[in-house]
Amino acid sequence: MADSATSATSVSVNRRIDASAKDVFDLLTLPSRHPELDGSGFVRSADHADRITENGQTFRMNMTGDHMGGDYQTDNHVTGFVRDKLVAWQTAPADVDPPGWEWLWELEAQGPDATEVTLTYDWSKVEDKKILALIEKPLISKHQLEGSLARLAEAVSGS
Template sequence: MTEQTSISVTRTIDASAKDVFEVLSLPENHVAIDGSGFVQSVDHGDRITETGQKFTMNMTGDHMGGDYQTDNHVTGYDKDHLLAWQTAPAGTQPPGWEWVWELTPQGPDSTEVRLTYDWAKVTDQALLKKVSFPLVKESQLEDSLNNLAAASNS
């Protein structure tokens, strides 16, 4: 049996890809978008405009013993089509899990959005024993897409 290393969810949002991307590419919007309940606020984060950028989020979760920060390293950027980043505890290099948002226009006012949470690149055995992947459930990813839809239509 193959071990699962990613979860993807898809939803059509009644907004243009440009409008959806505008919401996604501003880190401060992820407080409202996040369906996991981990994201509390943005510590530092300009609008994402290219790969190589980094934004820092204030987080909370029992898996980390309460409040903590993450640095999110932008690994994929294609305006109005793709946004991806790898997350790491603040001040460290990413251990391998990645969030990927793919936008496919379905017309001028409709966009199919695919959100993938991928931990296939995590190779640190100690981390794999400590963290029980997936940390975020499929239903929470679906909540993120629902929240994105609401934010894109406001």
């Protein structure tokens, strides 16, 4: 079962996953695997997405959602990378600078075959007042994030 926390500018969930931190990290750093992890239903496929290996990389994803009028693409700018511990990125519509939304996957080894994974959807860095005025509630729910952790647990056990 996942634990969760919600603040005015972020939603976090965490869950123990029966896999090594290395195996979880290896899966998370392959954007081509992200569609199978996505609990929101927005992520469709990778468009340009090499393995994440360092801060500053960008990967492009094919997405869909009513909030964007259907199909669209995002550029995801890697903002955090610590092998087997953290991978994070800020997302934006393709060819646009990120407005401040960030995804953080934090891993804490719980022995050789278990990892505590925390997934955070954070919009605390969004400064555009027009965007902030539109945010009545987060686009991604706690339930959807919990779904992503459940999908990660399934995917890493089948890897």
